[in-house]
Each structure stands twice: as structure tokens, then as C-alpha cells.
Amino acid sequence: MIETHNDVIREKHLPKVGDTVRSKKYETPWRVIEKREVWLNTSDDPPTGEYRAIPAVYLCYWRVKEGQQPGIGKMLGYAYSLHDNTFEANWEVVH
Numbered sequence: 001m002i003e004t005h006n007d008v009i010r011e012k013h014l015p016k017v018g019d020t021v022r023s024k025k026y027e028t029p030w031r032v033i034e035k036r037e038v039w040l041n042t043s044d045d046p047p048t049g050e051y052r053a054i055p056a057v058y059l060c061y062w063r064v065k066e067g068q069q070p071g072i073g074k075m076l077g078y079a080y081s082l083h084d085n086t087f088e089a090n091w092e093v094v095h
Contacts, residue, residue: 034060056081
């Protein structure tokens with residue numbers, strides 16, 4: 001099966017732009033301000049061991065603080081693929 005960016009979004013339950021997430025470690029709120037499709041290089045192609053590119057989704061977060069305008073302050077960005085669990089381990093979507 002060939003992986004797609006939509007598979008990453010669906011399987012990892014990634015938030016949409018404008019959604020708020022909370023850091024599990026620090027309990028701080030962050031807003032998703034950017035989402036884009038990217039490709040990650042990996043060297044674990046099973047048949048050949050050669051380098052290959054896998055689909056990933058990059059999310060950029062802005063730290064929400066009272067009285068601070070959007071986009072001003074701390075920002076973070078991460079790329080998520082089907083082969084890691086970093087979104088589930090570090091973030092929870094706030095409803």
C-alpha cells in the first residue's frame with residue numbers, strides 16, 4: 001500500500017488550522033496556525049535499504065496567551081508521519 005498525506009491526517013487524527021491543542025507535558029494551550037504536506041527522507045526501504053521519501057504533515061503551533069495578539073510569541077513546528085507517535089504522545093486536541 002502506498003502511503004498518502006491523507007492517510008497521515010486520518011490515522012493520526014491531526015487537528016485542522018485554527019484548532020487548539022494542549023501540551024500534555026506543560027498543560028499549555030497552542031493554536032494550529034499552519035498545516036502543509038511535506039516529505040521526510042528515510043533509509044528504511046525494506047526491499048533495498050535505499051533512501052526513500054515518505055509523506056508527512058507539518059503543523060505549526062502558536063502559544064495562546066491572554067492579551068497577546070495571534071502570531072506574536074512562541075511558535076513551534078513539527079512534521080508527523082505514519083511511522084511515529086509523537087502527536088499522540090505530546091498533544092491533545094481541545095474541544
